[in-house]
Amino acid sequence: MNNISMERFERVLESVKKASTYLGVEKNSVHKDHEKIDASIALAFPDLYEIGMSHLGLKILYNVINGQPDLVAERVFTPGEDFATAIKSENMPFMSLETRRPLKDFDILGFTIPYELSYTNMLWMLDLAGIPLKTLDRDDATTFVIGGGAGVYNVEPVAEFFDCFVLGDGEETVLTVMRLIASQKGKPRNETLEKLSHVPGVYVPSLFDVSYDTEGKIEKVSPKLAEYKKATRVFLPTLSESPFPYEIVIPFGKPVQDRLNVEIDRGCTQGCRFCQAGTTYRPVRERTPAEIMAIIEKALGLTGYDSVTVTSLSAGDYSKIEPLLSTLMNRYEGEKVGVSLPSLRSDTVTSNIIREVGRVKKTGFTITSEAGTQRLRDVLNKNVTDEAIIRVATNLLESGWRSLKLYFMIGLPTETDEDVEAIFKLSDKLAQLTVNKKRFQTITVSVSNFVPKPHTAFQWVGQDSIESLIRKKERLFDLIRRNKRLRLKWNNAKMSFLEAVFSRGDRKLSRVVERAYRTGCKMDAWTEFFSYDGWMAAFKEEGIEPEFYANRDFDLDETLPWDHIDTGLTKKFFLREWKHAQKAEMTGDCKTANCEGCGLDPNTCFKPYDWPEVEKPEADQSTQKNRFKYRLTYTKTGLVKFLAHLETVSVLTRAIRIAKLPVMYSEGYSPHPRISFGPALPVGVESYAEAMDIEFSSKFAAEPLLQILNSVTPRGFNFTDCEEISIGTKSISSLIKGAEYKIAFRNAMPEEQINTAIKSFMESESRIIVREGPSGKSIDTRPMIKEITTISNLAGIRFKTVNSPTGSVRPNEVVKALFADNTPEIASITKLANILNMQDKIAI
Numbered sequence: 020m021n022n023i024s025m026e027r028f029e030r031v032l033e034s035v036k037k038a039s040t041y042l043g044v045e046k047n048s049v050h051k052d053h054e055k056i057d058a059s060i061a062l063a064f065p066d067l068y069e070i071g072m073s074h075l076g077l078k079i080l081y082n083v084i085n086g087q088p089d090l091v092a093e094r095v096f097t098p099g100e101d102f103a104t105a106i107k108s109e110n111m112p113f114m115s116l117e118t119r120r121p122l123k124d125f126d127i128l129g130f131t132i133p134y135e136l137s138y139t140n141m142l143w144m145l146d147l148a149g150i151p152l153k154t155l156d157r158d159d160a161t162t163f164v165i166g167g168g169a170g171v172y173n174v175e176p177v178a179e180f181f182d183c184f185v186l187g188d189g190e191e192t193v194l195t196v197m198r199l200i201a202s203q204k205g206k207p208r209n210e211t212l213e214k215l216s217h218v219p220g221v222y223v224p225s226l227f228d229v230s231y232d233t234e235g236k237i238e239k240v241s242p243k244l245a246e247y248k249k250a251t252r253v254f255l256p257t258l259s260e261s262p263f264p265y266e267i268v269i270p271f272g273k274p275v276q277d278r279l280n281v282e283i284d285r286g287c288t289q290g291c292r293f294c295q296a297g298t299t300y301r302p303v304r305e306r307t308p309a310e311i312m313a314i315i316e317k318a319l320g321l322t323g324y325d326s327v328t329v330t331s332l333s334a335g336d337y338s339k340i341e342p343l344l345s346t347l348m349n350r351y352e353g354e355k356v357g358v359s360l361p362s363l364r365s366d367t368v369t370s371n372i373i374r375e376v377g378r379v380k381k382t383g384f385t386i387t388s389e390a391g392t393q394r395l396r397d398v399l400n401k402n403v404t405d406e407a408i409i410r411v412a413t414n415l416l417e418s419g420w421r422s423l424k425l426y427f428m429i430g431l432p433t434e435t436d437e438d439v440e441a442i443f444k445l446s447d448k449l450a451q452l453t454v455n456k457k458r459f460q461t462i463t464v465s466v467s468n469f470v471p472k473p474h475t476a477f478q479w480v481g482q483d484s485i486e487s488l489i490r491k492k493e494r495l496f497d498l499i500r501r502n503k504r505l506r507l508k509w510n511n512a513k514m515s516f517l518e519a520v521f522s523r524g525d526r527k528l529s530r531v532v533e534r535a536y537r538t539g540c541k542m543d544a545w546t547e548f549f550s551y552d553g554w555m556a557a558f559k560e561e562g563i564e565p566e567f568y569a570n571r572d573f574d575l576d577e578t579l580p581w582d583h584i585d586t587g588l589t590k591k592f593f594l595r596e597w598k599h600a601q602k603a604e605m606t607g608d609c610k611t612a613n614c615e616g617c618g619l620d621p622n623t624c625f626k627p628y629d630w631p632e633v634e635k636p637e638a639d640q641s642t643q644k645n646r647f648k649y650r651l652t653y654t655k656t657g658l659v660k661f662l663a664h665l666e667t668v669s670v671l672t673r674a675i676r677i678a679k680l681p682v683m684y685s686e687g688y689s690p691h692p693r694i695s696f697g698p699a700l701p702v703g704v705e706s707y708a709e710a711m712d713i714e715f716s717s718k719f720a721a722e723p724l725l726q727i728l729n730s731v732t733p734r735g736f737n738f739t740d741c742e743e744i745s746i747g748t749k750s751i752s753s754l755i756k757g758a759e760y761k762i763a764f765r766n767a768m769p770e771e772q773i774n775t776a777i778k779s780f781m782e783s784e785s786r787i788i789v790r791e792g793p794s795g796k797s798i799d800t801r802p803m804i805k806e807i808t809t810i811s812n813l814a815g816i817r818f819k820t821v822n823s824p825t826g827s828v829r830p831n832e833v834v835k836a837l838f839a840d841n842t843p844e845i846a847s848i849t850k851l852a853n854i855l856n857m858q859d860k861i862a863i
């Protein structure tokens with residue numbers, strides 16, 4: 020099938036709310052000719068664009084695959100309901116972002132599986148694409164559906180929908196899988212699946228049969244191939260094999276993680292007994308400080324981000340964390356690049372770390388405690404004490420932080436009411452903490468419900484019941500509201516229950532997933548869309564009790580649904596850890612203490628690193644003295660017309676950073692670039708007259724400045740004019756009094772009819788219309804519209820609008836005001852000029 024034409028696609032975009040998330044023309048997006056490559060994959064993320072575009076793994080795969088001349092990767096995300104409805108009514112298949120290619124024309128649809136509550140979104144995306152949901156129903160020519168990511172360590176509940184899964188670090192495996200599928204084109208699907216089973220790190224679920232006993236427990240998992248008894252996770256020996264995705268696609272809009280994420284290490288050996296990532300990402304592999312600095316330097320230059328997060332399961336455990344941070348801050352403080360560390364255990368947070376992190380921006384700081392009492396922390400093997408937490412909080416107050424986030428879990432194994440109440444006691448103690456007469460203004464106490472995860476020491480433990488979790492949360496809420504500076508944030512217990520069901524589920528659950536999807540469940544990770552009743556009805560219809568999976572303590576000798584998935588860590592190790600947990604006995608960190616015999620080959624594990632320190636740049640002592648202000652005019656045409664105002668602001672601000680122009684910043688805790696934009700342009704309107712003011716610390720000639728800017732902006736933006744203005748000049752938005760537009764109608768309209776409508780309008784004293792949208796307010800358009808003329812060859816009109824004290828008229832409202840009930844369909848709206856007063860215009 021051909022790719023979707025631009026004209027049809029624009030019609031769809033006009034009817035959706037977040038059009039910018041479907042454009043596929045972001046900076047660094049890759050558009051390859053499919054005729055010239057051997058294998059194609061649509062990298063699918065089963066949640067919205069703004070969530071998926073924050074996922075580092077997806078970015079890594081996109082760049083690794085597109086770096087190969089014979090392969091191509093494009094992206095697709097779960098659509099909004101409006102987009103799905105619009106493509107259905109236009110009879111369009113679900114398509115990729117970059118080339119609008121139907122998903123079923125790709126060789127592979129590769130899902131990242133981030134969490135269990137994304138399962139129905141995957142079925143929805145398959146359905147929209149016209150790909151049969153079940154692997155059994157796919158023929159030899161059907162797109163292969165594969166899965167990977169953090170959620171693949173028990174995929175039995177969705178095993179029937181996937182041809183195969185990639186276990187572990189997917190950077191190399193995905194290339195092998197793509198080339199194998201390319202070489203097998205035209206051959207029987209079963210033969211390809213069998214060949215895939217020989218690729219290290221690939222799990223082909225259809226090559227295993229599962230039988231159950233009368234109680235519903237697994238009796239046996241029977242491999243169909245003698246040489247394929249289990250699927251084994253693969254991991255890269257060092258992170259040097261994981262190339263950093265420098266040319267990251269810069270998302271439009273505001274993704275949940277709107278910053279540069281750089282993975283400083285992978286794996287963690289702290290041994291927290293609830294943590295699946297702590298087992299499935301072992302062994303620890305660190306990048307060198309020099310490698311990290313080089314990555315950040317290059318990636319900031321290519322992306323224009325103004326903050327960096329160094330990602331790690333436990334950043335404080337990175338061997339050279341303090342020198343790394345001070346080197347980073349010395350290098351980037353002058354450019355106002357903030358650095359944050361998302362995961363820190365309080366025993367690793369030193370006052371130096373706090374001081375370094377706060378040098379540019381005091382971003383949110385989270386202390387993870389998990390449990391309120393030392394006894395329960397010992398059960399969890401969480402190497403944290405109250406004293407360490409109080410020390411970190413004291414350092415934060417001394418360094419100027421005024422808000423804090425604490426992270427805990429409830430429903431943990433062996434937990435008592437005393438443990439729950441201790442969460443409040445610790446939080447309250449921190450809220451009372453006073454340093455130099457300063458306290459925290461707010462402390463957010465974030466509480467999650469414990470979900471037992473496969474491949475952990477707690478995999479056998481049943482989850483606390485929904486009722487018990489709610490009772491504990493209410494007790495906590497009663498306590499926490501005694502202190503006005505504490506805020507409680509907690510997860511929905513019913514969602515956590517479903518997460519536990521699928522986390523510990525078997526293949527029988529695929530019937531429930533399909534039924535729930537068919538009866539309307541989707542976007543389950545979103546509280547506003549989650550339908551507990553819908554899910555419970557699906558379980559009932561299928562005759563399956565969800566509590567059997569979520570709340571039951573599994574027998575220690577029971578065959579677990581994930582026993583044939585080999586992460587490298589043994590069941591024997593987890594069992595030993597579970598026994599230690601019951602006695603609240605701690606196990607040491609094998610990075611600094613003895614090997615605990617988890618099952619991996621200790622020779623492949625972390626050796627204490629003594630990385631050479633990178634040369635530290637001196638701290639930037641410069642102060643911004645000289646200020647030069649410029650007024651710039653630019654066009655916004657093509658697909659970028661669907662960017663909303665704030666999205667445009669973000670795209671252009673980043674482009675200016677990529678250009679490394681010396682932008683001036685405001686003072687204060689959160690410095691902002693001194694850039695101001697003209698009035699917002701409605702979404703879907705093209706413009707030849709957008710304007711912005713910007714201040715630099717150096718002087719520029721107009722032509723070179725325009726050239727630099729045009730070399731870094733996405734297609735559709737073009738800077739056309741530049742003028743130096745004095746620092747005290749009023750902002751562009753306060754100077755603009757109106758605008759000139761032209762509108763083309765979709766169908767021909769007699770010129771006489773247009774002229775009659777214009778005449779009638781101009782002769783009237785008032786013309787009231789009702790504004791569309793929630794306000795529904797009535798506005799008199801007549802005083803706000805001037806000089807309307809007909810464009811005869813275009814079947815359209817040209818006019819000027821002028822702002823009034825009560826607001827301004829939108830261009831599409833002009834058509835409504837002129838033609839009332841006979842309003843013609845609009846083909847395009849173009850802004851031609853800004854009007855400073857009714858005699859002057861700028862930038863026609």
Ligand code: SF4
Nearest residue numbers: 609614615616617624
């Ligand atoms: S093999 Fe030993 S040193 Fe390596 S991760 Fe496992 S317990 Fe730690």
